[in-house]
Amino acid sequence: MALLELKGIRVRYGNVEALHGIDLSVEEGEIVTLLGANGAGKSTTLLTISGLVRPCAGDVLFDGRSLLRIPAHDVVRQGIAQSPEGRRVFGTMTVLENLRLGAFSVRDKDKCEKTLEWIFDLFPRLFERRDQLAGTLSGGEQQMLAIGRALMAQPRLLLLDEPSLGLAPLFVRSIFETVRNISASGVTVLLVEQNARAALKLASRGYVLEVGNVVMHDTAQNLLADPSVREAYLGG
Amino acid sequence: MEQFFQQLLNGLAVGGIYALVALGYTMVYGVLKLINFAHGDLFTIGAYLGLTLLVSCNLSGILGPAAAVLAVFVMVALLVALLGCLLERAAYRPLRKANRLSAVVSALGASIFFQNAVMLIYGARFYVYPDYLRPDFTVSLFGMAVPGVRLLVIAASVLLMLALWAFIQRTRTGAAIRAVAIDQGAARLMGINVNRVISLVFFIGPGLGGAAGLMVGIYYGQIDFTMGWSYGLKAFTAAILGGIGNIPGAMLGGLLLGVIEALAAGYIAIAWKDAIAFLVLILILIIRPTGILGERTADKL
Numbered sequence: 003m004a005l006l007e008l009k010g011i012r013v014r015y016g017n018v019e020a021l022h023g024i025d026l027s028v029e030e031g032e033i034v035t036l037l038g039a040n041g042a043g044k045s046t047t048l049l050t051i052s053g054l055v056r057p058c059a060g061d062v063l064f065d066g067r068s069l070l071r072i073p074a075h076d077v078v079r080q081g082i083a084q085s086p087e088g089r090r091v092f093g094t095m096t097v098l099e100n101l102r103l104g105a106f107s108v109r110d111k112d113k114c115e116k117t118l119e120w121i122f123d124l125f126p127r128l129f130e131r132r133d134q135l136a137g138t139l140s141g142g143e144q145q146m147l148a149i150g151r152a153l154m155a156q157p158r159l160l161l162l163d164e165p166s167l168g169l170a171p172l173f174v175r176s177i178f179e180t181v182r183n184i185s186a187s188g189v190t191v192l193l194v195e196q197n198a199r200a201a202l203k204l205a206s207r208g209y210v211l212e213v214g215n216v217v218m219h220d221t222a223q224n225l226l227a228d229p230s231v232r233e234a235y236l237g238g
Numbered sequence: 239m240e241q242f243f244q245q246l247l248n249g250l251a252v253g254g255i256y257a258l259v260a261l262g263y264t265m266v267y268g269v270l271k272l273i274n275f276a277h278g279d280l281f282t283i284g285a286y287l288g289l290t291l292l293v294s295c296n297l298s299g300i301l302g303p304a305a306a307v308l309a310v311f312v313m314v315a316l317l318v319a320l321l322g323c324l325l326e327r328a329a330y331r332p333l334r335k336a337n338r339l340s341a342v343v344s345a346l347g348a349s350i351f352f353q354n355a356v357m358l359i360y361g362a363r364f365y366v367y368p369d370y371l372r373p374d375f376t377v378s379l380f381g382m383a384v385p386g387v388r389l390l391v392i393a394a395s396v397l398l399m400l401a402l403w404a405f406i407q408r409t410r411t412g413a414a415i416r417a418v419a420i421d422q423g424a425a426r427l428m429g430i431n432v433n434r435v436i437s438l439v440f441f442i443g444p445g446l447g448g449a450a451g452l453m454v455g456i457y458y459g460q461i462d463f464t465m466g467w468s469y470g471l472k473a474f475t476a477a478i479l480g481g482i483g484n485i486p487g488a489m490l491g492g493l494l495l496g497v498i499e500a501l502a503a504g505y506i507a508i509a510w511k512d513a514i515a516f517l518v519l520i521l522i523l524i525i526r527p528t529g530i531l532g533e534r535t536a537d538k539l
């Protein structure tokens with residue numbers, strides 16, 4: 003049974019349908035990437051999984067159970083954390099406060115401290131800046147914080163929305179490297195990316211979204227080799 | 239010199255009351271970006287409830303004045319806090335997704351409703367807190383005789399503010415309130431129940447406001463059903479002065495406004511105190527449109 007399964011998800015914003023029936027599944031332990039141009043519905047898909055956007059049709063199953071009847075704030079407790087588009091760190095709070103909020107749903111204090119140590123291992127920069135206001139961090143550091151904050155919830159499934167957006171190339175490489183490490187530690191990852199080549203090198207499978215439809219899904223290797231994908235997303 | 243310090247202390251007492259009420263405005267604005275116009279009337283209800291509990295229910299006869307005031311202080315804060323939660327459920331939550339103007343109209347309606355309810359229940363006349371409720375000792379401070387009640391009002395408001403500050407800064411729930419004020423969506427991604435946080439804010443704010451109403455009753459001895467309007471306006475001014483949405487700003491703005499008013503009343507003319515208070519507001523807004531401690535936006539785009 004897949005860890006996460008989306009069945010025929012349709013989402014409307016007012017009169018406009020943003021997703022026209024998305025089917026998608028993620029197996030435990032995988033890195034799956036969601037590719038697509040701006041406005042294809044990638045972020046909407048992630049927000050739907052987290053419960054911030056409600057679909058008008060279809061179902062979201064996590065571990066075989068529907069998430070649609072669970073309020074958004076309880077989705078985290080099921081084991082799904084998200085590092086959202088635009089990072090959305092709490093700018094007027096310190097790095098440490100941001101991380102602790104990430105663990106808001108976790109009751110076990112000792113485990114929390116262990117996770118915190120692990121995150122500081124992954125991102126030593128966050129440790130250096132732990133008492134600094136999150137809003138004063140660079141874009142790359144904020145991205146680390148957003149990922150670290152999501153990991154503080156000790157999720158089974160991590161949703162990453164465009165972690166490389168707006169970052170210097172060096173940062174991009176280190177972020178992708180970290181995603182690999184996170185995956186190696188047993189967290190399943192669903193990765194939304196515009197940087198298709200890097201994402202496909204990291205992922206085992208990929209889905210291609212075009213204006214609210216899944217137009218292709220295959221193993222990452224096949225997608226990397228596919229002429230139409232090369233043309234549209236990998237710069238020919 | 240003595241006059242200066244007496245006015246300063248008087249200003250701090252009034253300012254502490256403004257600050258407590260201002261906190262309710264600013265916290266609600268922080269999480270909902272809504273001005274709760276009914277907040278001043280919750281403050282009025284605090285003053286009336288206090289009087290009813292102390293005199294009509296004869297708690298001061300049963301417990302003795304000092305213990306009764308203390309007990310009623312807690313009871314009034316809790317009752318008005320519950321009323322605040324109820325107000326949010328009835329008047330604001332159904333409009334959460336509507337445009338902001340609808341919620342503002344709802345707030346104005348709630349204000350009119352509360353004010354008229356108080357008038358209909360208690361009548362449109364002034365009520366007097368009996369003298370025996372007021373602590374009538376004086377303290378000699380640096381050679382001045384300072385009314386004890388003034389010091390008690392200052393102490394109570396400062397204590398409440400420190401407790402709130404510690405709660406907001408040091409606890410998990412306090413951090414959740416701050417997170418909701420910054421970004422509700424991101425807060426939900428953290429697993430924070432935004433509705434519960436909003437209810438809590440509508441518990442704490444009116445609780446402080448209701449307690450402030452009781453303090454006014456005891457300090458000045460006289461209350462009426464429109465007092466929420468004048469105090470509400472002043473406290474709202476204080477919240478803007480300090481930077482709306484900012485908790486220490488509301489505390490600072492309240493104290494500052496109280497002191498400015500008292501000094502203006504003492505040194506210029508009592509009739510001019512409101513004019514001078516608002517003049518200061520205008521000046522500060524010209525220099526710092528976000529208020530003294532207004533939102534330091536450090537977010538990178």
